[in-house]
Amino acid sequence: MKTDTIYKKAFNHALDLLEQVETGVELPTENQLAVQLEISRTTVRKVLRAFIARGLISAGLPKIKLHSTAAAWERYPDAETVQISAQVEKSFMEWILRDDPRPGTLINELELARKFGIATTIIREFLNRFQRFGLIEKRNNAGWIFRGFTKDFALELFEVREMYELRSAKFFAELQDSSPIWGDLGALRIAHVELLADIDRRFHDFSELDSRFHRLVSSASPNRFVDSFSDVISLVFHYHYQWRKHDERQRNEIAIHEHLAYIDALISRDINAIEAACRAHLRSARATLLRSTQD
């Protein structure tokens, strides 16, 4: 059966909102809440019923916030607010990082399902979607093979990444002055500088910044195939950073400097400078990745 993670997440979210209003105030309509919480009215009503049952709001109409005890404000744990299908990727990647299966290892749907404590359907669905990341391969009627986090994988990944990144960077430089994307780039530059200033403590925040930056660059000229490749890169880097922790701080510091050079080149709109900065960054990112491959 479908899990009620959406409801639980909405419940927590609605509780946050409710906390911020005074006792006695009227609540927004169901439709308004549905829009605000980005869920259907059906679920909003379920949340409201729960609130009423807990004595947080009045039962009649219009609904009013009531004064209530602290216990009634109990939230659902975060783990219960994510859909199973979303958890699978995490479980799967963690399994790879932990068990470090050899390239060529057979992946068994049932075994994974048992290991992760979920139904095979979900595993299958996940594997089918995950296929595009190039780390697994399907053999008809005979299961899946883990291809491994190999040198080939890294090289092939970067070959495509370089094509895409250079393409996007060139489009970026041609953006109108009036484009709001320049503002986003400025904000991102500041975020980089701030992170750099506090690098010793916050170095693991870089992974997310990295992903944001590269997505911004490609957003200058949307292309569904390029965009979808960003997911591949994000995933690989997200987990890669966890894979090789030992010089993470230093690696990230270097990467931030490269990003800053790249950002400044973009701002200068000098095509040659952009290409140089972009290539320099990719070269060093590839070298880092290659160092942690499996073969």
Added chain:
Amino acid sequence: MKTDTIYKKAFNHALDLLEQVETGVELPTENQLAVQLEISRTTVRKVLRAFIARGLISAGLPKIKLHSTAAAWERYPDAETVQISAQVEKSFMEWILRDDPRPGTLINELELARKFGIATTIIREFLNRFQRFGLIEKRNNAGWIFRGFTKDFALELFEVREMYELRSAKFFAELQDSSPIWGDLGALRIAHVELLADIDRRFHDFSELDSRFHRLVSSASPNRFVDSFSDVISLVFHYHYQWRKHDERQRNEIAIHEHLAYIDALISRDINAIEAACRAHLRSARATLLRSTQD
């Protein structure tokens, strides 16, 4: 339950093989047949049992081909020899071609399942895999949207295709003289010439030749991401050719000439000539595709 399409296909295949030997001849072992038919021994045995039941071969060991009536040689219809999951793509694309849904149309799993006469599980699995073709998009908890065979789609597709094709062509030109791929290219050239000679009758054979040629070019420098994109192109062209039939013969004739020029450029190994021929071909392919988009 799982369908027995593998068995039926193997049955037909084995019947073809059996037909070619004389009555009284001993059959290969089960293991040998398994290798030859590319299936497991379990299924080979099922086929052999069926053959025995039909009086085609002897029951004891060693198994011998018997003389039997024409009726015993009945085959399973082709439609029953493909796995359901493989049929879905066909049904789905035909649905798109026939119903011509507007971009933005909601796709309903249950409705499709009923229309195609299969379980929703399979539709879901298909949609998940099909996502990468960029024609549909998933909205969480709210089904799928058909994005349409639009101008944007064609342009984005060709942008990536051009990057990939130029890259592969360059690698191709650097292939060692001794590489067997040159032989394949020669054979493909001949196939093109032959098709051209008989273009009036065989013009629909071009679609397959097109796909073979582009795959050969990219095989010079394997890259899983590039290769996987070939599937996208093949699919689009395969169905696109069916979409706009009216000047198909002429379009294909032109494309064959472009291919020949491209092949000759590859053989010459002249980078500039290759790039020119490649771009020329892609430009015309894109123009053709654009003419049949939806908006």
Added chain:
DNA sequence: CTCCGGTTTTATATGTATAAGAAACACACC
């Protein structure tokens, strides 16, 4: 006629069941 909340319908997410097929095991024979 637009928005509201009550009610009903439909669709998706996830679990479970099972036949078909693959793989492993076992024993015999040359």
Added chain:
DNA sequence: GGTGTGTTTCTTATACATATAAAACCGGAG
């Protein structure tokens, strides 16, 4: 001891069931 068939076990492909969530429908009020 390798190869062959009989037998058993395990895995995948597919169908089906059901709870949750989304969407559609509806009558009433401002």
